[in-house]
Amino acid sequence: MSEMFDVKRWKPAPLLPRKDPRDGSLVFVVAVLCFLACLTALGALAANRAAQGWTGQLTGSATVVVRAQGSETPDAAAGRAAETLAGVKGVSEARAMEKEKAEALLEPWLGQEALELNDLPIPRLVTVDLDPEAPARAADLDKALKAAGIDATVDDHSLWIADIERSAGVARWSALAMFLLIAAAAGAVIAFATRAAMAAHRETIEVLHLSGAQPAFVVRLFQTRFAQAAALAGLFGAVGAAIIGALARLAGGGQGLTPVLPVAWIDLLAVAPTPLLAALVAAVAARVAARGLIGELA
Amino acid sequence: MSRNRDAASTGESPAGPILRFDGVGMRYGRAAEVLRDVNFDLAPGSFHFLTGPSGAGKSSLLKLIYLAERPSRGTIEMFGRDVEAVALADRPFLRRRIGVVFQEFRLLDHLTAFDNVALPLRIEGGKPESYRADVAELLAWVGLKNRMHALPPTLSGGEKQRLAIARAVVNRPDILLADEPTGNVDDAHALRILKLFVELNRLGTTVLIASHDEDLVARSGQPVLHLDKGRLRAFGRNVRQEPGA
Ligand SMILES: Nc1ncnc2c1ncn2[C@@H]1O[C@H](COP(=O)(O)OP(=O)(O)OP(=O)(O)O)[C@@H](O)[C@H]1O
Ligand SMILES: [Mg+2]
Numbered sequence: 187m188s189e190m191f192d193v194k195r196w197k198p199a200p201l202l203p204r205k206d207p208r209d210g211s212l213v214f215v216v217a218v219l220c221f222l223a224c225l226t227a228l229g230a231l232a233a234n235r236a237a238q239g240w241t242g243q244l245t246g247s248a249t250v251v252v253r254a255q256g257s258e259t260p261d262a263a264a265g266r267a268a269e270t271l272a273g274v275k276g277v278s279e280a281r282a283m284e285k286e287k288a289e290a291l292l293e294p295w296l297g298q299e300a301l302e303l304n305d306l307p308i309p310r311l312v313t314v315d316l317d318p319e320a321p322a323r324a325a326d327l328d329k330a331l332k333a334a335g336i337d338a339t340v341d342d343h344s345l346w347i348a349d350i351e352r353s354a355g356v357a358r359w360s361a362l363a364m365f366l367l368i369a370a371a372a373g374a375v376i377a378f379a380t381r382a383a384m385a386a387h388r389e390t391i392e393v394l395h396l397s398g399a400q401p402a403f404v405v406r407l408f409q410t411r412f413a414q415a416a417a418l419a420g421l422f423g424a425v426g427a428a429i430i431g432a433l434a435r436l437a438g439g440g441q442g443l444t445p446v447l448p449v450a451w452i453d454l455l456a457v458a459p460t461p462l463l464a465a466l467v468a469a470v471a472a473r474v475a476a477r478g479l480i481g482e483l484a
Numbered sequence: 485m486s487r488n489r490d491a492a493s494t495g496e497s498p499a500g501p502i503l504r505f506d507g508v509g510m511r512y513g514r515a516a517e518v519l520r521d522v523n524f525d526l527a528p529g530s531f532h533f534l535t536g537p538s539g540a541g542k543s544s545l546l547k548l549i550y551l552a553e554r555p556s557r558g559t560i561e562m563f564g565r566d567v568e569a570v571a572l573a574d575r576p577f578l579r580r581r582i583g584v585v586f587q588e589f590r591l592l593d594h595l596t597a598f599d600n601v602a603l604p605l606r607i608e609g610g611k612p613e614s615y616r617a618d619v620a621e622l623l624a625w626v627g628l629k630n631r632m633h634a635l636p637p638t639l640s641g642g643e644k645q646r647l648a649i650a651r652a653v654v655n656r657p658d659i660l661l662a663d664e665p666t667g668n669v670d671d672a673h674a675l676r677i678l679k680l681f682v683e684l685n686r687l688g689t690t691v692l693i694a695s696h697d698e699d700l701v702a703r704s705g706q707p708v709l710h711l712d713k714g715r716l717r718a719f720g721r722n723v724r725q726e727p728g729a
Binding site (some may be wrong): 200 | 580590594616619685
């Protein structure tokens with residue numbers, strides 16, 4: 187005689203065995219995929235922030251190269267250009283760069299001796315800080331300089347900005363493609379596992395079927411089971427990625443791994459929906475796979 | 485079983501047969517027919533044995549009734565409906581009206597005796613609170629009161645047999661099929677199981693039992709359908725006589 191069975195406390199047991207020796211490796215594989223997906227997402231966020239930072243710095247300023255004409259000294263021309271530019275709408279500040287600073291910039295290209303000759307017509311630079319609210323366009327600056335009779339070239343960094351934006355776009359799309367690829371891989375793994383589980387539990391499925399279970403009832407068993415496994419795997423993967431993200435943030439000091447990959451604490455929240463997404467992908471994959479097989483019973 | 489029932493409660497007209505085979509043939513794949521031109525009617529509330537030598541087609545005939553196989557010829561009518569005309573989506577509901585005690589039990593080994601018996605009720609979508617007392621009562625009725633939480637592999641052959649019967653009747657099916665239910669138990673146990681079937685039949689369930697056990701069949705005094713090489717050879721009362729069958 188064995189211990190008493192309390193009918194009032196009875197709860198239906200899971201129709202699929204709770205423990206399956208295959209579950210461990212499945213959870214591991216899906217967790218790794220989720221981890222990679224999370225890292226991809228964190229990387230994309232950081233790259234986006236880096237690109238924004240760079241374009242922000244570049245759009246906030248312009249550089250003007252001034253060439254002296256006639257009897258005017260380069261310093262005088264630069265000073266006049268700075269004055270002119272400061273009066274343009276959308277410019278918050280314009281400074282002529284000192285001769286020494288301009289030479290220091292050129293020294294690596296021309297060499298010490300060339301600069302010491304002192305009769306080289308070194309162009310003067312004027313750095314312009316633009317009003318961040320309504321920045322002046324390069325054309326506006328150009329017009330103002332022409333009107334003042336100054337020979338100068340305006341570089342508003344638009345070439346660089348376009349380059350950065352293009353790279354950021356490539357990074358975004360690659361991240362999205364990788365994300366989809368990983369989701370597809372996770373789906374395929376789950377579908378494979380579903381088919382294996384259905385083969386293993388064939389007898390259970392047949393008994394349910396002959397007892398009058400509708401196909402949807404059987405499909406739901408596998409769908410729920412794999413969604414649960416994937417949610418757990420998603421949790422592991424997300425926590426793992428969040429730890430890596432936190433380490434990157436801490437290693438980067440004040441600004442994260444600035445300026446290359448600035449991870450912010452808020453970015454770590456991006457991994458939060460992973461368990462849900464993984465469960466969703468798994469549920470769909472298991473459902474499709476199970477329905478395909480269950481169709482054979484009728 | 486606490487609730488009483490009779491043929492009328494099945495919602496069918498008590499006059500017509502609950503089951504009718506009309507010129508039914510059946511084959512597995514492309515092999516030769518294992519059932520040929522089978523004709524018979526079962527009246528609601530009747531009790532029949534299905535006998536015949538090994539390989540005669542007894543299990544195959546039962547499979548047709550519990551909708552595990554389809555006839556290659558002829559028509560099967562159940563509860564007054566042509567089974568083949570029933571929509572695919574409605575077949576599960578038809579299956580729920582047929583209880584089956586399989587030749588090899590087909591109990592789910594990872595579920596307790598209690599969970600095995602509760603299975604058909606869970607499939608029907610019932611709430612555990614509404615049926616667990618019935619399950620317990622039924623397990624007591626088949627003599628498994630103290631084995632409710634046992635897993636099937638730990639049960640004896642006779643206990644498995646009675647557990648399979650409990651599962652087959654827990655949702656009060658209209659037709660109860662049993663395939664060799666006394667196949668591997670001693671005579672005393674076979675009689676005990678037969679008594680369970682007779683009691684269920686008294687409560688209104690139509691019973692059809694495939695059996696080799698000539699002794700038991702004779703002792704029961706119930707009418708017999710006899711299969712030989714896929715043909716129905718002999719009929720008892722309640723069975724429609726077909727000329728030249
Ligand atoms: N799944 C199957 N596939 C192919 N042939 C089958 C299958 N099941 C049974 N058969 C064949 O159908 C015929 C009838 O078999 P069935 O199992 O119905 O006989 P039975 O009367 O139940 O025999 P037994 O008394 O030994 O259980 C046999 O010739 C058998 O070989
Ligand atoms: Mg058989």
